[in-house]
Amino acid sequence: MKTKIIKMLCASFLLSIMFACKKEELIVGSEDIFKYISVVKTSEDYSNYVSVSSRNGRVIGYPGPDGGEPRLIPLVDGYYMIDCRTTFKATYTNITFSEYKDVWKEHKGDIRDTLSSRILTTDPYIEGYEVERRYFMVPMDDRHDGLNIELIRDMIKSGEFFTHESVKRIK
16 A cells, blocks of 8 residues: 555656646656756747647646646747756647636536647747756855846847857757
């Protein structure tokens, strides 16, 4: 019984990481997915839309009733930041975060078919970069560091970002 409970807790933990970063593949073991951030360029602004996991046009994973958090953090010129390492695969629905709670209630949580019918795109990223977080950290207070998003924005504007030693183009 204890083993079963431990296995269930481990599975829950891995699923929570997957949906927090909207991963379709997890990097587990010595690699830390939060050691990196991802910067993507999109053809449209998807930052207000709920993202889901999908395979072959069918939704296989989706956020709970609160809709999760916006995945894309606006930077500049169509570039967005994702606050973890990603596979650069994503599916966005045409459901906004504000609308999601109502859709969830209307379908009593059984929303897989509704989400599948409202897929907006399964290939939103034109470009994708993996970035080591440590190069863009600044002290926030005596005990915490924070990500310097303004620095990333300025470097994208100037073009320095794309040649920085910590930036690796993936897509």
